Amino acid sequence: MDLLRFQGIERQEEAAVPCVIVIGGGISGLAAARTLTDASFKVILLESRERLGGRIHTDFSFGCPVDMGASWLHGVCNENPLAPLISSLGLKLYRTSGDNSVLYDHDLESYTLFDMDGRKVPQEIVVEVGDVFKRILKETEKVRDEHKKDMSVLKAISIVLERNPELRQEGLAYEVMQWYICRMEAWFAADTDMISLKCWDQEQVLLGGHGLMVQGYDPIIKELAKDIDVRLNHRVSKISRGCDKVVVKVENGLSFIADAAIVTVPLGVLKANLIQFEPKLPEWKVAAISDIGVGNENKIALLFDRVFWPNVELLGIVARTSYSCGYFLNLHKATGHPILVYMAAGRFADDLEKFSDEYAVKFVMSQLKKMFPDATEPVQYLVSHWGTDPNSLGCYSYDPVGMAGDVYDKLREPLDNLFFGGEAVTEEHQGSVHGAYSSGVLAARNCENHLLERLGDFRKLQLISFSGDALLEPIFPLQISRM
Numbered sequence: 001m002d003l004l005r006f007q008g009i010e011r012q013e014e015a016a017v018p019c020v021i022v023i024g025g026g027i028s029g030l031a032a033a034r035t036l037t038d039a040s041f042k043v044i045l046l047e048s049r050e051r052l053g054g055r056i057h058t059d060f061s062f063g064c065p066v067d068m069g070a071s072w073l074h075g076v077c078n079e080n081p082l083a084p085l086i087s088s089l090g091l092k093l094y095r096t097s098g099d100n101s102v103l104y105d106h107d108l109e110s111y112t113l114f115d116m117d118g119r120k121v122p123q124e125i126v127v128e129v130g131d132v133f134k135r136i137l138k139e140t141e142k143v144r145d146e147h148k149k150d151m152s153v154l155k156a157i158s159i160v161l162e163r164n165p166e167l168r169q170e171g172l173a174y175e176v177m178q179w180y181i182c183r184m185e186a187w188f189a190a191d192t193d194m195i196s197l198k199c200w201d202q203e204q205v206l207l208g209g210h211g212l213m214v215q216g217y218d219p220i221i222k223e224l225a226k227d228i229d230v231r232l233n234h235r236v237s238k239i240s241r242g243c244d245k246v247v248v249k250v251e252n253g254l255s256f257i258a259d260a261a262i263v264t265v266p267l268g269v270l271k272a273n274l275i276q277f278e279p280k281l282p283e284w285k286v287a288a289i290s291d292i293g294v295g296n297e298n299k300i301a302l303l304f305d306r307v308f309w310p311n312v313e314l315l316g317i318v319a320r321t322s323y324s325c326g327y328f329l330n331l332h333k334a335t336g337h338p339i340l341v342y343m344a345a346g347r348f349a350d351d352l353e354k355f356s357d358e359y360a361v362k363f364v365m366s367q368l369k370k371m372f373p374d375a376t377e378p379v380q381y382l383v384s385h386w387g388t389d390p391n392s393l394g395c396y397s398y399d400p401v402g403m404a405g406d407v408y409d410k411l412r413e414p415l416d417n418l419f420f421g422g423e424a425v426t427e428e429h430q431g432s433v434h435g436a437y438s439s440g441v442l443a444a445r446n447c448e449n450h451l452l453e454r455l456g457d458f459r460k461l462q463l464i465s466f467s468g469d470a471l472l473e474p475i476f477p478l479q480i481s482r483m
């Protein structure tokens with residue numbers, strides 16, 4: 001196939017330096033583009049939206065930063081691959097939990113929970129049930145060891161409760177238990193009947209607990225994007241490989257040709273076959289795309305004219321099912337602005353997207369008014385739609401029941417000069433900003449090595465590599481606070 005006959009191709013094949021097309025301008029694509037640009041490659045980044053950042057989206061319409069996508073740094077430590085960037089930009093973190101587990105990105109003492117009638121749940125019950133929940137999860141390890149075949153976390157919990165009646169909860173304590181399940185579902189962005197028992201706790205969580213990015217994630221996106229040749233509103237529709245070149249076709253009719261390409265679009269986009277591959281992706285890659293799960297989480301941010309809620313980090317509402325439980329992040333505590341952010345995950349997040357924004361806000365306000373009957377109406381609101389937005393089609397990946405162990409490797413595996421990045425290709429830190437960042441850097445390094453091998457020694461010498469290793473050393477300590 002003569003790749004140069006494509007209409008509207010921007011000819012770059014004669015350029016002195018190798019060129020790479022990065023597809024997707026989230027943190028993974030930007031990390032890849034940054035790494036290759038710093039290594040003196042020619043890079044073009046194609047992004048479908050009219051903005052960069054992808055599932056990082058800091059909105060400023062309230063007059064202050066509000067993250068409608070990622071907002072926490074999971075693993076507030078210098079080993080976090082983002083630590084050097086965060087430190088060098090002087091960004092502040094507000095630590096919501098020192099606990100490294102995936103279940104407690106908020107310390108227990110920072111919650112205030114209410115029941116559906118607006119009564120405050122005594123803190124002893126919150127703490128006691130939290131301990132019982134931990135014991136139940138510990139017991140599920142035995143169930144896992146006994147069963148060769150995978151099952152859902154929910155099924156394992158029900159087996160544990162059958163065997164250990166003393167762990168069963170009644171009345172208000174039962175509702176608090178549902179709230180813990182709701183929080184677990186929020187971490188995975190999927191309901192517990194979908195989450196794999198074999199895999200749910202296999203993630204390598206970094207040390208240092210969980211910290212909110214007080215100024216939002218936006219400064220990191222801006223920093224990574226500096227001097228990168230970014231083409232916004234360029235939705236890629238087809239990727240063709242052949243003759244040591246990759247041709248990338250965009251919906252607007254333009255095509256781009258390069259020595260290699262890095263795909264960092266969300267897994268949801270790959271699952272929906274919104275990009276055509278030529279030749280077709282091999283069966284094993286298609287299977288990996290289909291096997292890894294994509295969850296959903298949505299945020300409804302509410303700006304008020306004054307604070308009418310207590311000075312805690314998380315306001316929760318307990319109920320008979322985890323689906324009906326809910327919670328608000330109190331941004332006032334971390335940022336000083338009168339903002340509450342309601343967070344919904346799993347099926348509930350999908351269902352919220354079926355309604356208009358006005359209805360969703362009305363529903364959330366009805367929850368808030370159960371806790372605070374005198375709650376005032378918000379002066380402004382923001383509603384996310386990560387599940388139906390064609391640029392994301394979900395919030396992040398999770399391990400569904402029965403998933404094979406090597407699917408992440410397969411998703412990451414390059415196809416000649418086509419490389420794969422994005423949060424979903426990293427088994428260790430899937431679903432996180434730092435995982436997505438590392439996956440972009442890794443895809444870029446693999447791409448760089450591949451191209452250098454192909455180019456031979458003479459061209460190698462022409463490339464001056466500033467491959468970013470210097471950036472990996474934290475220059476300043478992380479600025480962490482808890483007000």
Ligand SMILES: Cc1cc2nc3c(=O)[nH]c(=O)nc-3n(C[C@H](O)[C@H](O)[C@H](O)COP(=O)(O)OP(=O)(O)OC[C@H]3O[C@@H](n4cnc5c(N)ncnc54)[C@H](O)[C@@H]3O)c2cc1C
Pocket residue numbers: 023024025026027028029046047048049052053054055056068069070071072073074234235236237264265266269274275297298299386390391392394395396421422423424430431432433434436
């Ligand atoms: C609500 C929510 C809360 C979260 N909370 C946290 C958190 O607190 N902490 C944390 O660590 N992580 C969190 N995450 C996860 C984190 O945001 C993601 O793991 C990470 O941002 C993904 O980065 P990425 O570059 O892999 O993908 P993305 O950011 O999705 O980037 C992919 C890019 O590809 C673009 N694209 C899509 N289709 C095309 C196409 N056809 N052509 C060209 N471009 C295309 C998209 O527009 C997007 O910009 C959260 C995510 C969500 C949605």
